[in-house]
Amino acid sequence: MMIREFSRVETVEEVGENIFTLTFTSPLISQEILPGQFVNIKGNQYTDPLLRRPFSVYLAEQDRLSIIFNVIGRATTLFRNMKIGDSLDVLGPLGVPYDYDSPTFHTAVLMAGGLGVAPFGILTSYLKRSSKTIITLLGAQTSKRIVTHHLEGVRISTDDGSSGMRGTVVDLARTIFHTVKLNQPKIFACGPNKMLEATARMADEFAVSCEVSLEGPMACGFGICQGCPVEIVGQERKYSLMCKDGPVFDSRSIRFPR
C-alpha cells in the first residue's frame, strides 16, 4: 500500500563530509517500510525543483524515518537547509525490499560504495531481528566520507588509505571471502553501478548470492512515468522498472547500466 504523508522535519545532521541525515516524523510509512524500500520526497510547494526526489530509508525508528544524502543539486540543498518543524510531502513505501530473512543464508555481507550505506541502517536492524550474522564492508574515497551509524561488524576500505584497507570495497570483500570461511553468506550491495557490477562479478566467482539496490533518475517512483528502465536478462520483455520492480534486484537478473 502506497501512502502519501505530510511529515515534520525533526533533525538535519552532518554525519560526514558533505553527507547529511534528515529525520522526519512519518507515523504511517514508518510502520510499513521494509529494508531496501524507498520514499519519494518533495520538500517545497513550488515548481522548481519540480519532482519528488527518491531516497532509500536509512532508519525507521518508532514513528520516524531517516534518509542519508550527499548535497549535489538544488533539491538536496533544500533538504540540507531544512529546519525543525518544516514540512515534507512523502510518498512511500515504494519498491521491493531486500530479501533479508530468507533461510537460505546465515551471514549477511553488506557492501556499500560511497553513499551506498543509504539503506543499511534499517537493513541491519531487520537482519539482527532475524538473528543473522552481519559483516558490513564500507568503501569510500576517504575516511571523512565513512558513515557507520547503526551498522554492525564494520570493516572499511578507502581509496586514499586514510582509513582501513587501501582499495575498493570489492577488493576488501575479496580478501575476506578468500581468507574467512563464512557460514552461508549472502551479499547485500548498494552503491555506484560500476561498484555493483564488480560486486556481482565477485559474487559469481565465489558462488554467493547477491542482491543489489540500484539508483537512477525517476520521476514518479511507482510505475506510471516509465522513466526508470533497468535492462533484464532471460525475460521476454527487455526492461523492468527500477522503481516498481526494484530498486533491489538479484545481481544475476539484470544488466548493469553504464
Place this chain on the structure above:
Amino acid sequence: MVTSFRLGSAVFKNRVFAASGTYGYGDDCLDVADVAKLGGIFTKSLSMKPRDGNAPPRVVETPSGMLNSIGLANIGVEKFINEKLALLRSLDTGIIANIAASSIDEYCAVLDVLDAEVGIDAYEINVSCPNVREGGLSFGMNCELTEEITHRLRSRTTRPLIVKLTPNVTHISQFARAVEGAGADAISVINTLIGMAVNVDSRKPALSTVTGGLSGPAIRPVALAKVYEASKSVKIPIFGIGGIMNARDALEFLIAGASAVQVGTANFIDPAAGITIAEGIEAYCLQHGINDVASLVGSLDVGEALSVLDTWV
C-alpha cells in the same frame, strides 16, 4: 452545479482528465487517488505489439519542467484488453484509449481491436510523440498525413475520436482545421515540446535519445497560446494540456478556449492532482456564481486587443 462534459456519445463527470502516459492504466494510482472523481483517464499509448521503449536515461528534470524520452513503452493492445481493461472499467471514470503506431495500417488495426471491446468511451490518436523515429512526429508534423490518419480512423468507429496535436509545427491552427475537416470530434493541445539537456561534465546528452519531450509548468504559457490559437480556428472541443498543476492553471486553459483539460506531469508528484483540480474548478464556479463549468469555456475577455496569432488564424 453542472460539471459534466459531453463529447459525442460519451458523457464525462467533469472536465479534468489524466493525460496519456502520466497515469499508466490507472491501476498504479489507486492507493492515493480516488480516480472516480476524475472526468476520465487517457491510457498510456497502446500499440499493436508490446514496445520496450527507449534506453535509459529516459527522464531528466529541467527548470520547472522535465524532459522525457520513454519511447511509447507499453504492454500492447492485446495485453491491455486481457489484463487492464476490466479493472479500468470498474473504476467508474471515463476511459479514453490512446493509440500510437508506426503506420496508418497499425493505427487502424489497434483501433479495430479496441472497438470490439465494450467500456471504452473514446480514442485519442497520438500523432505527436517526439521520442520515436517511426510514427510519432513524422505523422504529426505532416498536415496531410495527420488528416489522412484522422479520415481513415473516422470511418472505422462511431466512438469519439480525439487527435493529440504536437506544438512542434509552425501553425497548429492549420492542423486543427485539417483534423476537424477529417471528422475528429476533438483535439488535444498540446503534446510535449522537443527539448534537450546536456551534462557539461560528461559532455553527453541527458537523455539516451539526445532530445526528448518537455513537459511541466515550463511549457504552460506556450500550451495556452496554442490552445488559444486552435480555439480560434475550429469549433470542435479542445482538451488543453501543458503544465497544469492546480485549479487556477486549469481555469486559464478553460477561459482561453479549452473545453476540458488534461493533467500530466503533476500526476508524477501527486496522482490525486486532477481530483484536487476538479474540486478547485467547482469551488471557483460556486464563488463566482457560475452554474455550469461550460460557461467558462472561451470566456476570455480580450476587448479590442489583437494577438499576433490573429494575423494567421
